[in-house]
Amino acid sequence: MLDEDDRKLLRYWQAEPTLSQGELAERAGMTTGRATRRITRMQELGVVKGVGVVIDWGALGYAVEVSLRVTLDKTQGNAFDVFLKEAREVPEVIEVQTFLGRVDVRLSIIARDMAHYQQIYRSRILTLPHISEIEALMHVARIKTSEGLPL
Structure with missing residues (x-):
């Protein structure tokens, strides 16, 4: 091509x-x-989808990033669709990925500090539908990030 x-x-x-x-x-x-x-x-x-701006969240005061591995209650036929629709509405969720396996979804969340993260977690994440299990991973360092391809 x-x-x-x-x-x-x-x-x-x-x-x-x-x-x-x-x-x-x-x-x-x-x-x-x-x-x-x-x-x-x-x-x-569709090879080039767009040109954008990369924002340094830390420079804007967002010092905490947490990755949540979410397992959904799949006894509900529309669990994925409903969960994903509502997760997209949480402004602090900067990335949503779906998987095949024990973990169904991974959410990346940014917050100003741990108190802010706790507020987001309690008021926005735990209210998302069809969650059966959540595992939180605290982001320590980003070693490599690349969306580019080795052309």
């Missing part, structure tokens, strides 16, 4: 998302028009 020129554009764009299409084209060794057509095609194909 992608050729080497597409990969080249993506490599440079991943490394520096603020580059203009002209700058990308120059680095990739092609004209701006050609680069723009390729980028537009990759966006239309």
Whole structure:
């Protein structure tokens, strides 16, 4: 689906998302028009979903991150759908992942401090439907984070 020129554009764009299409084209060794057509095609194909901003939550005063492993009561036919719909509504939930296995869902939660986390946990998390078990993992350090691909 992608050729080497597409990969080249993506490599440079991943490394520096603020580059203009002209700058990308120059680095990739092609004209701006050609680069723009390729980028537009990759966006239309869904290869590039968007360009965003990465926020440092710690710089905004969120010092606590907790990962919750949630097992749902699957005796209810719609447990997943209802739980996921309501979990998405909790503003401090920054990530939701589903799994096959003993753990059904993982929620990543940010909070200003432990008191704030406890308030979120008691008032928002424990009120989510169909929870049968929760295991909390306190985030200590993020060693590697990457959404980029080795192109």
